[in-house]
Amino acid sequence: MFKGIKRFFTVTGEISEFSLRYFREALLPPYEFQEFLRQCFLIGNKSVGLVGSTGFIMGIVLTLQTRPTLVEFGAESWMPSMVGIAIVREIGPVITALICAGKVGSGISAELASMKVTEQIDAMEVSGTNPFKFLVITRVTAATVMLPVLAVFADLISLAGSAIIEYAKGGVTLQLYFNKVFEFLTFGDLIPSIVKSFFFGFAIAIVGCYKGFTSSKGTEGVGRTANEAVVISSMLVFILDFIAVLISDIFYEL
Amino acid sequence: MQAGRDDMAIEIKGLHKSFGSNHVLRGFDFQVQPGENVAVLGKSGSGKSVLIKCIIGLIQIDKGELNVLGRSVPELTRKEMDLVRRDVGFLFQGAALYDSMSVRENLEFPLRRHRDQASRGRSMQQRVEEALENVGLLHTINLMPSELSGGMKKRIALARTLILEPKIILYDEPTGGLDPITGREISYLIKEVQERYKAAAVVITHDLPCAKITSDRIVILSQGKNYIEGTYDELERSSDAVVQEFFKIL
Numbered sequence: 001m002f003k004g005i006k007r008f009f010t011v012t013g014e015i016s017e018f019s020l021r022y023f024r025e026a027l028l029p030p031y032e033f034q035e036f037l038r039q040c041f042l043i044g045n046k047s048v049g050l051v052g053s054t055g056f057i058m059g060i061v062l063t064l065q066t067r068p069t070l071v072e073f074g075a076e077s078w079m080p081s082m083v084g085i086a087i088v089r090e091i092g093p094v095i096t097a098l099i100c101a102g103k104v105g106s107g108i109s110a111e112l113a114s115m116k117v118t119e120q121i122d123a124m125e126v127s128g129t130n131p132f133k134f135l136v137i138t139r140v141t142a143a144t145v146m147l148p149v150l151a152v153f154a155d156l157i158s159l160a161g162s163a164i165i166e167y168a169k170g171g172v173t174l175q176l177y178f179n180k181v182f183e184f185l186t187f188g189d190l191i192p193s194i195v196k197s198f199f200f201g202f203a204i205a206i207v208g209c210y211k212g213f214t215s216s217k218g219t220e221g222v223g224r225t226a227n228e229a230v231v232i233s234s235m236l237v238f239i240l241d242f243i244a245v246l247i248s249d250i251f252y253e254l
Numbered sequence: 255m256q257a258g259r260d261d262m263a264i265e266i267k268g269l270h271k272s273f274g275s276n277h278v279l280r281g282f283d284f285q286v287q288p289g290e291n292v293a294v295l296g297k298s299g300s301g302k303s304v305l306i307k308c309i310i311g312l313i314q315i316d317k318g319e320l321n322v323l324g325r326s327v328p329e330l331t332r333k334e335m336d337l338v339r340r341d342v343g344f345l346f347q348g349a350a351l352y353d354s355m356s357v358r359e360n361l362e363f364p365l366r367r368h369r370d371q372a373s374r375g376r377s378m379q380q381r382v383e384e385a386l387e388n389v390g391l392l393h394t395i396n397l398m399p400s401e402l403s404g405g406m407k408k409r410i411a412l413a414r415t416l417i418l419e420p421k422i423i424l425y426d427e428p429t430g431g432l433d434p435i436t437g438r439e440i441s442y443l444i445k446e447v448q449e450r451y452k453a454a455a456v457v458i459t460h461d462l463p464c465a466k467i468t469s470d471r472i473v474i475l476s477q478g479k480n481y482i483e484g485t486y487d488e489l490e491r492s493s494d495a496v497v498q499e500f501f502k503i504l
Contacts, residue, residue, distance in 0.1 A: 114353070123350035126310050127364040128336040 018210045039142035055154035059161025081184035083162045092155035097200035101233040105208040109229035112212025113222040140205040147201030188252035196244035207233040263454035269318035280478030291455040293469035302458040306424045343415035347427040349407035351399040385413040405436040425457040429464045441467040
């Protein structure tokens with residue numbers, strides 16, 4: 001028990017130190033812009049299909065599940081606004097972050113851990129490249145930039161899924177559906193959602209990079225670090241979401 | 255800043271390095287002259303790899319003097335160390351080719367890092383092709399590392415090491431993990447490139463045939479110190495028990 005608590009604080013401290021190093025080194029040249037763009041493409045491209053399909057299904061399921069209750073109260077006209085707010089404020093960013101934690105976070109940690117085991121990180125260092133800049137800063141920055149983009153994409157696809165069900169079940173046209181959605185959505189819904197997605201992206205990638213960079217125990221460690229990266233970053237997504245809701249409540253009185 | 259002798263490629267005095275209670279190097283002394291090829295022989299876990307990782311600055315030393323090309327490694331900043339590393343090549347035991355890059359990109363990587371050094375009147379394409387030709391693997395230029403055999407990976411890694419035309423080359427177990435025939439081919443290839451590039455070399459190995467082919471002088475590392483040194487023939491004639499342990503297995 002004591003050992004577990006000690007380990008928790010040690011890992012928390014090390015991740016914080018790793019994050020501080022990111023901010024220290026990210027601002028100083030040289031900048032690995034080409035690698036950053038490559039990582040943006042990889043992270044976006046790798047996740048767009050999964051994020052899109054999951055978002056679409058979430059939109060459909062949410063509409064199908066809530067429709068009977070709203071119909072019972074004669075409030076089915078509230079469906080677009082209710083679904084729109086739920087998706088944009090919460091479901092879109094959180095589902096996107098969880099998918100990215102599983103796909104991008106585990107991918108980053110496994111890749112870096114395997115590079116460490118096979119001495120590729122050392123090879124980079126001896127060729128005069130700062131591996132932290134080349135591998136960590138590019139990946140963390142790319143994930144921080146790409147996650148909000150993916151979250152907005154997931155929101156739109158999810159709303160499209162919901163709109164199709166509304167059309168099929170209630171005869172609501174797509175135009176009317178989206179008019180209703182945007183009538184009720186405010187910047188108070190959208191901005192906190194985008195801002196928290198930046199933090200989700202940062203947390204997922206920094207944990208993935210930290211686990212990969214500090215991996216040990218050879219090839220056995222590669223699988224373990226990927227697994228740990230997913231668990232820690234998923235937990236962090238929920239903690240950050242909780243904090244984000246508390247803070248946005250102060251600013252926007254949700 | 256303390257500087258070493260400019261006429262020495264590598265100069266080490268009283269080098270100490272420990273990992274916790276494990277004292278790996280305990281006052282190691284070592285000198286390599288420009289153009290000289292030295293093999294460091296030792297049992298597994300004797301600290302051979304730690305030694306060359308200290309030389310290239312991947313591991314910080316605890317105590318002692320360590321000068322590479324006249325610069326004191328422990329006192330160098332990261333930027334200064336990168337400049338020293340431009341003149342020091344390192345062949346890793348497992349080749350350490352970047353998995354996500356093709357052979358061409360692997361060779362271009364150090365050139366892109368050191369653009370000033372890279373040109374020398376030739377384009378990057380020419381430099382890459384020339385380096386691959388030197389190791390006889392020009393046809394693999396567009397392949398990925400996963401498509402190469404162990405021996406081919408070592409050759410490509412050697413080409414990547416040579417591409418900046420370093421003044422010192424450090425080889426970490428160059429024949430490790432290879433069959434004896436491929437190991438011998440790699441050893442002769444190292445000898446060939448050493449003669450062509452005239453770089454100083456430190457070959458870390460426990461493979462005596464490799465040490466015989468690639469080096470002018472052999473240093474035996476035992477209990478964290480340079481136990482004995484000499485040419486292959488001198489050591490072969492030695493009656494010392496530690497030295498004979500290496501020759502007995504041949």
